[in-house]
Every structure is written in structure tokens, then in C-alpha cells.
Amino acid sequence: MKWSAQIIHITPGRIRFKVPAKRYDPSFFEDLQVYCSSFDGVKQVTANVLTGSVLLLYGEIEQDTLIERIKNHPLLDFESKDYQIEKSGEVFTATDxxxxxxxxxxxFASLDSTLKEFSNGSLDLRSILFISFVMFAARQLTQGAVFGNAISLFWYAIELIRPKKP
Structure with a gap:
């Protein structure tokens, strides 16, 4: 019997795939770890039986070659449609x-773009959150909650308007 498997994340030097049906099966993942460790160029293989995932760190091997070797495992079926992998620059992400x-x-991204469109670009989600945090902090100050809630809310508000470091 073949088990459904999905490659869920690919970046240069890293591949993570899951075999959800074999979660909590340490002997299966030990065998899978040994199988993947045998590939040339693979630096480290870490299996997590609790999540049913395997992480491969690799170096001197072509990414497509490594993916094909993983997919050739006799007990794994990567043809299932559980995950559709889409390429976004150098990174692959699971979309389904x-x-x-x-x-x-x-x-939040959708809400932000809706706010910008509705206000002709004068408001965004970050601005609304900043104003809300300042208002809530002022309310906390009037109720005497200076050291707990008010300071935290002011801190969050400042973090929203502080320029991001490149």
C-alpha cells in the first residue's frame, strides 16, 4: 500500500514533506529518515512523528533531482491532490x-486594500490600528490603568508607526 504524501515547502537548501496517515509511526519515519539520508548532497534529515513531516537540508545536489528521488520512494504517493505547490520566486508554498x-x-491584506480603495488611499489598516490603540490607551489612562494596559497600548501604537528597518 502507498501512503499519500505532500511536499509542503521548498526553499533553496530545504525541503519539507508530510505523510499525514503515518503520524505516530516511529518505525516508518525511521526507515524514511534512513532512505532520505542515503541521497548524495543531503546534509541532514529530521523526521517528526507527531506532525508526520520530514525535513531535508541539502547542499551539493540539484533540487529537482532530490525531489525526484524523494518521489521515487516505493511506499509514498505524491500524486495525490491534497496540496497544490505553486512557485513564488524561489519559494514554493502549499495553496490548498x-x-x-x-x-x-x-x-487582513484584503481588508487593508478595501480600506485604501474606500478612502482613496488616505486610510489603511495600520492607520486605523494606530488610532484605535491611542484611543484605547487614553481611555485606560483616564481609568487609572497607567502601568499595565495604557503603556502596552501606547507601545503597540508606536510600533505601528515606527519605520521598518531594511
Whole structure:
């Protein structure tokens, strides 16, 4: 029987793939670790049985060659459509299975562009958050919560307007 596997992240020098159905199976991942360690150019292989993932760090090997070797494992099926890998510059990302952070980021980006469009570019999400933090901090000050809430809110507001370091 072949197990469904997905390459979930590729950057130069790193490949991560998952075999979700074999989570909590240490002997399977030990065998997989030995198999992947045998490839020329692979520096380190780390398997995580709790997440069902394998991380390969590699150096002197062509990325496409390494991917083909991984896909040739007799017990793995990389043809499943669980994840669609899309290339974005040098980085590959999984598009069908987004993490909660990715979904939140996309939602905020969408909200930000809607705000900019609605206000003809004069407002963005960062500006709204800054104004909100200052207002909430001022309210906390009037209620006497100077050292806890008010200072934290002012700090967050300042962080929003501080120039980003390149």
C-alpha cells in the first residue's frame, strides 16, 4: 500500500514533506529518515512523528533531482491532490491547505486594500490600528490603568508607526 504524501515547502537548501496517515509511526519515519539520508548532497534529515513531516537540508545536489528521488520512494504517493505547490520566486508554498496564520494574513491584506480603495488611499489598516490603540490607551489612562494596559497600548501604537528597518 502507498501512503499519500505532500511536499509542503521548498526553499533553496530545504525541503519539507508530510505523510499525514503515518503520524505516530516511529518505525516508518525511521526507515524514511534512513532512505532520505542515503541521497548524495543531503546534509541532514529530521523526521517528526507527531506532525508526520520530514525535513531535508541539502547542499551539493540539484533540487529537482532530490525531489525526484524523494518521489521515487516505493511506499509514498505524491500524486495525490491534497496540496497544490505553486512557485513564488524561489519559494514554493502549499495553496490548498493554508494555515490559520496564512488565512488571517490574507484576510487582513484584503481588508487593508478595501480600506485604501474606500478612502482613496488616505486610510489603511495600520492607520486605523494606530488610532484605535491611542484611543484605547487614553481611555485606560483616564481609568487609572497607567502601568499595565495604557503603556502596552501606547507601545503597540508606536510600533505601528515606527519605520521598518531594511
Amino acid at each position: 491547505q493554508q494555515t490559520a496564520a496564512q488565512k488571517a494574513s490574507n484576510t
